[in-house]
Amino acid sequence: MTIAVCPGSYDPVTLGHLDVIIRASELFDVVYVVVSENVEKLPMFDLQTRKMLLEEVIKSSSLKNVQVDSLTGENSLLVDFCKQVKANAIVKGVRDMLDFQNEFSMSLLNYNLAEVETILLPAKSQNLHISSSYLKNVGINGGSIVNMLPEIIYSRVAEEIEKRRKFEKLRK
Numbered sequence: 001m002t003i004a005v006c007p008g009s010y011d012p013v014t015l016g017h018l019d020v021i022i023r024a025s026e027l028f029d030v031v032y033v034v035v036s037e038n039v040e041k042l043p044m045f046d047l048q049t050r051k052m053l054l055e056e057v058i059k060s061s062s063l064k065n066v067q068v069d070s071l072t073g074e075n076s077l078l079v080d081f082c083k084q085v086k087a088n089a090i091v092k093g094v095r096d097m098l099d100f101q102n103e104f105s106m107s108l109l110n111y112n113l114a115e116v117e118t119i120l121l122p123a124k125s126q127n128l129h130i131s132s133s134y135l136k137n138v139g140i141n142g143g144s145i146v147n148m149l150p151e152i153i154y155s156r157v158a159e160e161i162e163k164r165r166k167f168e169k170l171r172k
């Protein structure tokens, strides 16, 4: 049985993430989508909410071989999770050279930490401009995010962004 792990901050999950998860689910028997903290990023949604949004998306996409999990606690290295579930590879999407640079160095790190392989999937052209950071930035500044994320979670994400917008207005 082949097993993949698709890790990320998923703050929130976008159409680009979903495409990579779907493609991984076609290449591997089982896919674990693992929500994690990225110490370099301050999230908009807490870990539980990000996981819950992903679970809704996976359920509505009828992806039977995909499970959502999270890395929590003090010892939450991705490679430890990969070893625990006996994963064959980490799968991540890349949109551009900047992504490639980051993912390439993370793949070297993860291989050196625990000999866990990484497979990088190039993003589809329609998703090249989509990222969780851009989605939040566009939304906070009053733009439309409807084409950037799975429809099933649109209202929940838009509601949170609207809350932040109101808060920002009050602060000004």
Ligand code: PNS
Residues within 6 Å of the ligand: 007, 008, 009, 010, 036, 037, 038, 039, 041, 071, 076, 077, 078, 079, 106, 109
């Ligand atoms: O979506 P992101 O922010 O690019 O994902 C980065 C993530 C969460 C995969 C990475 O930060 C991670 O693996 N964090 C878990 C802790 C860990 O294993 N760190 C060592 C590799 S950076």
